[in-house]
Amino acid sequence: MTAIPPTGRTLPSAEGGPAGPGDGPRRGRLGRASFDSVSFFVVFLGVPLVLFLVFVIWPFVQAAFYALTDWSGFSAEFNVVGLDNFAALVQDPRFVNAVGNSVMFGIFIPFFTIAIALVFAILITVGGSGRGQVRGVRGSGFYRVVSLFPYVIPGIAVGIMWRLIFDPSNGLVNGVLTWLGLDRFESFAWLGNVGTAMPVTMFVVVWGFVGFYMLLFIAAIKGVPSETYEAARIDGAGRVRMSWSITLPLIRDNVQTAYIYIGIIALDLFVYVQALNPQGGPDNSTLVMSQQLFRTAFTEGKFGYASAMGVAMAIVTLLFAALVFTVNRLAGGRDDRGRR
């Protein structure tokens, strides 16, 4: 506040300027709206709000409305059919199967991504030598850069690349396995067997995201004062004990946020499954909601029904977020014992 010119202090606030610090009671700010304060709100609140309403909320409203119609998507005509689409949805074995697959992805992808990212983040920040200053393993700077590489590659490229790597006849994986003498992997279709297609898909997605979430956790761990670790070390805590009892509770909020982010990605997953198994995988075992939605809209020409699927997807995603919050709270997330 030293920058305030002396003349400014001499003007009475009643002349229209917003109250400066110490210029009487706080509620005076709301009472007297000057051009400056109004323009401030318009630019920093109004414009973003308008953009949000037009480009986020309005499409949501539209989709919710079309979910109640039989719109084909290719003409301007439709009839409102009420909740018929939703009634059909719960009885549609294809969509129920897709929801099941999406839920499997939603459970396992966040879990493995976060578990692996956490382990790496801990190794890189506090997993190093047990003597002297708390630090990461040797060469941690190098690992930190390298592990971000997969995240830089676009999802579709990741999918296509891994599809070639898992190619039964010419792929790298089977090439290595048969070279090692495992003959049963000659022409083994990793993406074509019910037992392996989903795990392989999960692996590819996890591979793509671990680096980014590792960086996120590194930043969070860097925020933990090193005295805490030093104190724990003096008390005789090993690396595992420190990770479990110090690191994890202190970055709990970051883990929760990451869990919800990856969960949303895993419940969508369109790009990855479309690249790896565009036809839905063996016995539709990797068909996800977004793929079924796309098919219904553009191949079958049922945009109303597809919109209903979109609404259902949004509900599943919200339920997932609510579940993560609840689990975190039940596990003591709002309990302040472990917090700074």
Place this chain on the structure above:
Amino acid sequence: MTSNFTTPPSNPTSPPTRRSVLRAVMYTAAAVPLGLPLAACATGGGSNEGEESASPTGNADPKNPFGMTENTTVDAVIFDGGYGVDYVEFAGEVLAGLHAGSSVKVSPSTQIATELQPRFVGGNPPDLVDNSGAQSIGFNTILDQLEDLTDVIDAPNVEGTTIRDTLYEGVLAPGTYGDKFAALNYVLTVYGVWYSASLFEQNGWTPPTTWEEAKALGAEAKEAGKYLFLWGTEAATYYQTLAIESAIKEGGDEVRLALENLEADCWSNDALQATFTIMKEIVDLGYFKPGGSGTQFTAAQAQWSNKQEALLYPSGSWIENEMKDQTAPDFQMKGVPSFSVTSGAAMAPTALHSTAGEPFIVPSQAKSVAGGKELLRVMLSKESATNFSKTKLAPTIVKDIVPADGFGSTALVSQTDMLSAAGGDIFTFNFVNTYGMNPEQLPIWNSFLDGKKSVEDLTSELQAITDRIREDDTIEKIEVS
């Protein structure tokens, strides 16, 4: 500097320019919510405006039968698939030569449905569309927005002959929905089983005509370290097409009609079951190259056409052009009609599955309906059709175009040979495309060819798809006879 916001201006009589800037921003922000919702609403811009009368009124100029106005730019969106788009560009240049001042703008697309959906809703679709490919628009959704193309067929072509008289028999059927001829399918497709004539000659093999012969050939292939068949995951249903063809040849028209009209137990028909059973035997004998369910389909096809790891591949006649760059030198691709099951089949061994493909449509709301039709008329001229067959090595629906040497293509010669050998024994079926069943059938066929499904599983799961569509009243059925 943050203090600027909390400090009143020292001289109120001359407001800083920042104010006028902010005011402009404010007005703009206030205007946004008023203007945008209608524009943003997908169906808001209805088609209330009066349309120009599309049909020509008594203008019988043989050089311009549809009355295309001068200086028209015809807007054509063409599926950029196995045949590319340059054949339409060629016709566009011909059109520009015939009508000085007019031209054709060809836009390639591989995503017809997603790209054109907003244009159909907005009432400004292109003048001509090649509605083809995996992302094509389902015909039952846009049928009432399409022009009837009968007047194109009845118009004289560029050389002066009535177009109808220059076409093969039955090529208008696949584009006719009810009594509306809504789509002109330009390319004649012949379905069969394809092989390398040079490879067969070297090994003294003959292409099979029955499934038993195919099985015997599989044993010989195995001795030579090769497989009989292979497949790719997105194209597993090529074997469904083959099986249906064999069954129709075995059991006759009743098999075809039962499938087309989604009848109960249509997949349990004896002829189909016999075909499935012998296919299953071949699968169990290991004559299929394993791993197809995880192989991208063009990669799999290259294992047949380039590496020659398998002898036979069932497909449509687009296969030669599709694999042009990945075919072994001196491959000499030839085809045989799909195999018969027994010698007592209802149809002759030469009976052939052939139909016209690449459906071209003219939307009624297009800016220049006449221009779209005129471009079609030019494409059906002798010059354009010859250009297509020559560059794409595939026949169009225009007959008497392909010379005896097939422009140097063994596959093209083989197609014309098969067509003439079949005579009137030509059949086709559409139910898979009409009802969009392919995505659902693919996983089933992948598992069957992998050896993981029995004939009973295959039958019941295919039947379940047919039954679901038959029972779903929201899906419009097309009666086939």
